[in-house]
Amino acid sequence: MSEEPVRILVVDDELGVRAGCRKILSAEGYEVTIAEDGQAGWEAFQAHRGFAVLLVDLMMPRMTGLELMKLVREADPDVLPIIITAHATIDTAVEGTKQGAYSYIPKPFTPDELLLAIKNGLERRGLTLEARRLREERERRLLEVAAERSKSNTIIKCITDGILVINTEKLIVLRNAAAAHILPDAELVPFPLEALGCAEVRSLIEEVLDCASGPTILSREVGLGEATYMVNVSQVLEPGGAEPASGGEAAGAVAVFRDITALKKLETAKSMFVSMVAHEVKNPLAAAEGWLNLILSGLAHQDPQEERRMIQRSLIRIRTLRTLVTELLNLTAIETGNFTLRRSPVEVAQVAADAVEANREKSQEKKIQLSFTAGTREKALADREALLMVFSNLIDNAIKYTPEGGHVGVHVSYDGLYVKVTVRDDGIGMDPGDKDKAFDEFYRAKNDFTANVPGTGLGLSLVKRLTELHQGRVSVASSPGAGSEFSVLLPVC
Amino acid sequence: MAKLILLVDDDPDFLEQNRGVLSSRGFRVTCVGDPQEALEAIERERPDLVVSDLMMKALDSGFSLARLIKQDPRWAGTPVILVTAVASQRGFDFNPRSREDLIAMNADAFFDKPVAPEALIAKVEELLA
Numbered sequence: 001m002s003e004e005p006v007r008i009l010v011v012d013d014e015l016g017v018r019a020g021c022r023k024i025l026s027a028e029g030y031e032v033t034i035a036e037d038g039q040a041g042w043e044a045f046q047a048h049r050g051f052a053v054l055l056v057d058l059m060m061p062r063m064t065g066l067e068l069m070k071l072v073r074e075a076d077p078d079v080l081p082i083i084i085t086a087h088a089t090i091d092t093a094v095e096g097t098k099q100g101a102y103s104y105i106p107k108p109f110t111p112d113e114l115l116l117a118i119k120n121g122l123e124r125r126g127l128t129l130e131a132r133r134l135r136e137e138r139e140r141r142l143l144e145v146a147a148e149r150s151k152s153n154t155i156i157k158c159i160t161d162g163i164l165v166i167n168t169e170k171l172i173v174l175r176n177a178a179a180a181h182i183l184p185d186a187e188l189v190p191f192p193l194e195a196l197g198c199a200e201v202r203s204l205i206e207e208v209l210d211c212a213s214g215p216t217i218l219s220r221e222v223g224l225g226e227a228t229y230m231v232n233v234s235q236v237l238e239p240g241g242a243e244p245a246s247g248g249e250a251a252g253a254v255a256v257f258r259d260i261t262a263l264k265k266l267e268t269a270k271s272m273f274v275s276m277v278a279h280e281v282k283n284p285l286a287a288a289e290g291w292l293n294l295i296l297s298g299l300a301h302q303d304p305q306e307e308r309r310m311i312q313r314s315l316i317r318i319r320t321l322r323t324l325v326t327e328l329l330n331l332t333a334i335e336t337g338n339f340t341l342r343r344s345p346v347e348v349a350q351v352a353a354d355a356v357e358a359n360r361e362k363s364q365e366k367k368i369q370l371s372f373t374a375g376t377r378e379k380a381l382a383d384r385e386a387l388l389m390v391f392s393n394l395i396d397n398a399i400k401y402t403p404e405g406g407h408v409g410v411h412v413s414y415d416g417l418y419v420k421v422t423v424r425d426d427g428i429g430m431d432p433g434d435k436d437k438a439f440d441e442f443y444r445a446k447n448d449f450t451a452n453v454p455g456t457g458l459g460l461s462l463v464k465r466l467t468e469l470h471q472g473r474v475s476v477a478s479s480p481g482a483g484s485e486f487s488v489l490l491p492v493c
Numbered sequence: 494m495a496k497l498i499l500l501v502d503d504d505p506d507f508l509e510q511n512r513g514v515l516s517s518r519g520f521r522v523t524c525v526g527d528p529q530e531a532l533e534a535i536e537r538e539r540p541d542l543v544v545s546d547l548m549m550k551a552l553d554s555g556f557s558l559a560r561l562i563k564q565d566p567r568w569a570g571t572p573v574i575l576v577t578a579v580a581s582q583r584g585f586d587f588n589p590r591s592r593e594d595l596i597a598m599n600a601d602a603f604f605d606k607p608v609a610p611e612a613l614i615a616k617v618e619e620l621l622a
């Protein structure tokens with residue numbers, strides 16, 4: 001407790017009483033303030049505050065002692081009022097205590113009587129204050145505990161993993177909302193473990209509960225409906241027990257259900273992709289190997305012309321393979337974010353023109369008329385090499401899927417927002433089904449014509465990714481026999 | 494007359510290679526690019542043996558073709574050789590381990606691509622013997 005002196009307010013219209021009280025109480029170390037009537041006392045109380053004791057006469061001008069007591073008690077209920085009165089009657093005493101006075105001292109009184117009354121009063125006040133302090137602290141702690149508990153409950157409820165808590169009696173004592181959703185058992189918690197719908201989960205929990213050798217955690221993948229969950233069941237040890245390693249008393253088990261459906265789907269997609277890659281790699285490899293085997297075996301005609309043709313056939317397959325690997329690496333780089341675009345303002349028509357020239361020889365070999373027109377010099381913020389790859393791929397495709405003597409046209413235009421590069425051919429075109437899947441990885445339209453066209457099935461997915469990296473869009477219009485038109489839209493800078 | 498062998502594959506290189514291998518041994522060879530054409534060719538030409546790729550338009554197109562051949566009493570006795578570039582696919586291992594596996598696949602022999610010319614010839618001659 002602080003060592004500040006106890007402050008006492010003495011209010012009496014008799015100068016003698018005021019002076020006497022001040023003298024007696026100051027000598028005992030109390031800090032005394034005096035006032036000559038109720039009104040003055042109220043002003044003094046408001047001016048100083050912090051009084052522990054109010055010594056107050058009843059009959060005073062302007063404001064009576066009872067009125068002052070009432071005001072003071074309202075302002076500070078901890079002030080201990082003691083009445084000093086010459087008119088000590090039972091009535092006044094009762095009235096005074098009704099108003100909250102602790103005690104009263106009849107006038108005249110001796111210094112000892114005054115000091116004793118003050119001392120008793122202060123003791124009583126101290127006890128009251130202490131009791132209140134303890135009560136308040138307890139209430140605060142209870143509130144904290146309640147807050148903590150409701151916090152934990154809220155947290156457990158909100159966890160998106162399903163949670164079940166099972167005690168040693170094999171009763172399910174807690175089930176959060178996610179668990180109720182995963183295991184739609186009608187029972188209300190608590191309910192026996194046997195009533196749990198999923199036998200696989202039940203036996204996993206029992207295995208953990210029945211395990212005597214220290215803390216156990218078991219995990220299993222469980223399929224529930226459409227979804228797959230990783231279920232982790234861990235033994236719970238009595239808190240405050242021995243070190244966990246030595247194995248405290250088992251208090252039950254906690255089962256946590258994590259939804260791994262999306263992960264499983266990814267896993268499947270990944271292995272599908274890997275086996276597609278394996279197939280796409282092995283097929284050309286096997287074909288090339290087949291040609292070389294044939295040459296070596298001498299089973300084929302020992303005709304140099306024929307052998308040369310076989311070598312060329314294997315070369316075509318090996319080149320496809322090399323392109324495939326390059327495209328795979330590029331795709332992977334884009335997907336992992338390791339494909340860094342070096343962007344600068346690039347005149348799109350210029351890049352398209354370069355791509356056309358790069359494919360000129362190929363088109364001449366197939367006697368395909370390759371034309372180029374540009375109606376804009378707009379620039380896009382782009383990686384020149386990546387754009388070149390996009391346009392080259394589209395032109396290369398157009399040439400591949402157009403029979404000899406056909407026509408491939410590249411046109412660049414500007415619509416006020418985007419630069420549009422279209423690659424149009426009068427080739428074989430695509431079925432609606434093939435068109436929808438044209439940009440999928442490893443998708444290749446299969447028909448009599450395409451069977452003889454080497455390709456990786458990755459070119460168009462690369463085109464799509466690269467265009468999207470430039471905030472652009474690629475689309476295709478096509479119908480069988482009517483050719484195809486691929487359009488790339490790029491925002492101008 | 495020389496025995497007729499039907500080759501089924503969507504990869505023209507394999508068709509051409511195996512045609513070269515088999516015709517060098519005096520077999521007559523017909524090549525087709527998909528299972529539907531194969532069924533038509535069987536009706537039309539009654540081959541003595543079929544060599545088919547496993548994966549053409551669909552994952553199991555080779556298996557389906559083999560089943561259709563073996564289930565039709567007219568061709569049930571025609572030997573079928575299945576060939577594939579990827580013997581394990583999407584977690585399935587297609588490599589037959591026993592005679593029972595082959596029967597289950599409706600196949601008389603199974604080869605991983607590329608098939609060594611001598612091995613193909615040996616198997617074809619064994620099955621036609």
